[in-house]
Amino acid sequence: MNSRSAAPSPLTLLVIAKEPVPGRVKTRLTPPYTPEEAAALAEAALTDTLHTILQIPARRRVVVLDGSPGPWLPPGFEVVTQVSGGLDERLAAAFEGCGSGPALLVGMDTPQLTPGLLAGVGEDGNDAWFGPADDGGFWALGFADPARCGALVRGVPMSTDRTGAVQRSRLVTAGLTVADLPVLRDVDTAADAASVAARCRPGSRFAAALGSLARVAG
Template sequence: MARSGNAGSSRRDRRKRSGGPSSGPAAGRPSVSAEGAIIIFAKAPVPGTVKTRMCPPLIPDEAASLHGSLVMDAVERTRSLRGFDVFLACTPGMDHPFFQTLAARHRIRLCDQVGEDLGQRMDHALTAAFTRGYAHAVIVGTDIPNLAARHYERATALLQTTDVVLGPTEDGGYYLVGAKHPVPALFADIPWSTGEVLTQSLAGAERAGLIVGLLDPERDLDTFDDIRAFLHNDAGSGRLSTRTGNVLHTLIQRHGEASPG
């Protein structure tokens, strides 16, 4: 198991690394317009399929409204970035009207998520990015209201000296994964949707001899109590979009303060 370290630090396995990072786009690969790829993993905001752990007290329509706002935040906050092409990896499919509207409004590309579980889907997305010729790629979810350009910039900086970058969440998962070559070992045999995701991912990275860098931890929004905690602790940071802030405050007004735990 890889030892825990400070945020932003790197981890080096004591054994000799097996193989090195890719040196750049291989000959014959399709040309790309940027060095890096940002891949936003997103579900369509269909009531009853998103933010289900918030229901109750939320009703499915409210949960879907919040989810849709968070997806839009994730896309909009990539607009100021330079050096990245942005992809929206969609489920159930990129033909959903929500995704088509986002693609028309913003300069992003759509693709489908491919794989049986989250690990397979992330592995496929990263491998596809490197096949296209990107030198590094970052995958993010849509549950972090404070996700900002600084996260991508710090991840890119860490990838200069690491194989993998992870952004831990406070519940034991991670909100961001970046790499500069395929890392299938990072996604193998992980108990997804549990508090062991980060720990087991770090252990897999250590077994594979991968150097891992860590970003600062962030709070994700999975439960109604997460909304309460976020508004109490983080909303004053100034990084919350007006749209999502209004949604969160409306939900608190409607349903009251959720009891801790």
């Protein structure tokens, strides 16, 4: 047996997140949920995501945060404040702050994420990684050389049904080799929440939180 430990992954994992404050997160869940319930679901989704990220080998794990850290933040993460501006600007700045080595960014609203979905990212020889969302957006985006790729994100129209197509086209047009990750569903509406909860792993905080709200309503 080789007594030497395996070399650490060079990957930086980023989670772009908003502090789960009632009235500021997941507003499309209200109704049927109250702002407090929507914030509780957002917190559960974020917590599931962060604990999944902890299971993936990485050089750094960073929460790119709008707001302040709370008890939902486990040890093992750096916290970086989001810059001002549109989402494209905030994503670009997050990548440009990564330094050298590959980086992958995910959102906070795909609690069904598993480590296996990100297998090979940062080590498969590709220039970029792209995770499409079924609403036309994307749930993951990564670059082998993130510090030089902000221009590929700035100017992409966000929160439309063409966002993902435009972003992926940018990557291909720039001559990058792109690895496509599986399509996932974001949690935006109550129907999304129910569908995503059904696909979460056993022990999911998000599925438990949604189930608790359903029991109270019943």
